Amino acid sequence: xxxxxxxxxxxxxxxxxxxxxxxxxxxxxxxxxxxxxxxxxxxxxxxxxxxxxxxxxxxxxxxxxxxxxxxxxxxxxxxxxxxxxxxxxxxxxxxxxxxxxxxxxxxxxxxxxxxxxxxxxxxxxxxxxxxxxxxxxxxxxxxxxxxxxxxxxxxxxxxxxxxxxxxxxxxxxxxxxxxxxxxxxxxxxxxxxxxxxxxxxxxxxxxxxxxxxxxxxxxxxxxxxxxxxxxxxxxxxxxxxxxxxxxxxxxxxxxxxxxxxxxxxxxxxxxxxxxxxxxxxxxxxxxxxxxxxxxxxxxxxxxxxxxxxxxxxxxxxxxxxxxxxxxxxxxxxxxxxxxxxxxxxxxxxxxxxxxxxxxxxxxxxxxxxxxxxxxxxxxxxxxxxxx
Ligand SMILES: [Zn+2]
Ligand SMILES: [Zn+2]
Numbered sequence: 001x002x003x004x005x006x007x008x009x010x011x012x013x014x015x016x017x018x019x020x021x022x023x024x025x026x027x028x029x030x031x032x033x034x035x036x037x038x039x040x041x042x043x044x045x046x047x048x049x050x051x052x053x054x055x056x057x058x059x060x061x062x063x064x065x066x067x068x069x070x071x072x073x074x075x076x077x078x079x080x081x082x083x084x085x086x087x088x089x090x091x092x093x094x095x096x097x098x099x100x101x102x103x104x105x106x107x108x109x110x111x112x113x114x115x116x117x118x119x120x121x122x123x124x125x126x127x128x129x130x131x132x133x134x135x136x137x138x139x140x141x142x143x144x145x146x147x148x149x150x151x152x153x154x155x156x157x158x159x160x161x162x163x164x165x166x167x168x169x170x171x172x173x174x175x176x177x178x179x180x181x182x183x184x185x186x187x188x189x190x191x192x193x194x195x196x197x198x199x200x201x202x203x204x205x206x207x208x209x210x211x212x213x214x215x216x217x218x219x220x221x222x223x224x225x226x227x228x229x230x231x232x233x234x235x236x237x238x239x240x241x242x243x244x245x246x247x248x249x250x251x252x253x254x255x256x257x258x259x260x261x262x263x264x265x266x267x268x269x270x271x272x273x274x275x276x277x278x279x280x281x282x283x284x285x286x287x288x289x290x291x292x293x294x295x296x297x298x299x300x301x302x303x304x305x306x307x308x309x310x311x312x313x314x315x316x317x318x319x320x321x322x323x324x325x326x327x328x329x330x331x332x333x334x335x336x337x338x339x340x341x342x343x344x345x346x347x348x349x350x351x352x353x354x355x356x357x358x359x360x361x362x363x364x365x366x367x368x369x370x371x372x373x374x375x376x377x378x379x380x381x382x383x384x385x386x387x
Pocket of ligand 2: 031154155156157158166167168173174175
């Protein structure tokens with residue numbers, strides 16, 4: 001019985017845990033559920049298309065040609081901010097490597113001492129001091145890390161996100177440290193666009209009604225009624241949301257902290273991140289430094305696959321080893337990822353532990369395709385004797 005180790009190169013995003021989806025070879029990162037995001041796109045593009053089709057030609061001639069130009073610029077800005085928020089890494093924190101997780105567990109056990117059977121172990125919390133305030137760092141049982149201050153685990157994306165604000169289904173992504181300002185600019189510009197379209201819809205109807213009558217105008221421009229309805233209902237929610245986030249930014253607070261009441265009076269903990277000055281808080285949130293993604297999604301990592309083969313077979317290629325008829329356990333795989341701190345194989349793709357050929361176990365999971373356009377296979381390392 002022998003085994004051949006195959007090393008192949010994969011992009012790190014292919015092995016990231018969590019429930020994100022990736023496109024364009026890891027350049028685009030989103031949450032898995034995107035239905036509401038498509039609705040957002042449909043509503044914005046649909047309403048603007050109706051505006052350009054029904055109102056803009058009339059308003060450009062009878063009022064000012066700058067009206068469609070400004071609407072187009074605002075529309076492009078809204079779309080740019082939406083896609084920037086939706087397609088980026090919100091600030092996902094890498095999970096601990098198995099060795100790191102074991103070390104942290106040992107540290108926690110050493111600190112807590114032996115907990116008698118039947119008693120609840122103490123909560124896994126560490127205290128740090130920030131601007132003379134004690135801030136608790138909580139342990140994430142999924143990511144196996146003590147979360148940095150302001151980070152939280154998003155249950156939808158199944159990742160810890162730095163400066164977690166909230167998970168927004170409308171943009172199809174978490175909103176966190178790396179995309180918060182774009183999210184805010186999106187809500188702000190969308191508010192302006194909605195008010196703009198709503199106002200010029202009304203102006204358009206009034207101007208036409210003077211000559212044609214109200215009912216005739218509605219018949220001639222059926223899109224206007226639809227636009228007015230969409231804008232009217234969007235207006236309250238989007239403008240309200242923008243106002244709420246303006247309030248949060250002025251306090252340098254996140255939605256998550258606001259909902260949990262992290263800095264409310266009852267805890268007697270002041271917000272240690274606030275500069276106690278609205279201008280400074282706004283500058284920090286909106287104009288502060290941008291942070292690079294720590295995921296290195298497009299970086300390359302090596303994946304080792306241990307492919308077992310019959311001992312009688314010569315040093316064989318992976319394809320011949322996998323088709324060996326003398327071996328009741330066709331393949332075993334073992335994945336190691338020395339280069340990636342957050343390496344984690346999704347549950348459905350978790351490799352089995354290498355099994356002894358004497359154990360009668362069902363066939364191990366299939367070996368991933370050895371040659372694909374995106375993977376670079378090196379059949380190299382070793383032929384190792386199990387017996
Ligand atoms: Zn977590
Ligand atoms: Zn999320």
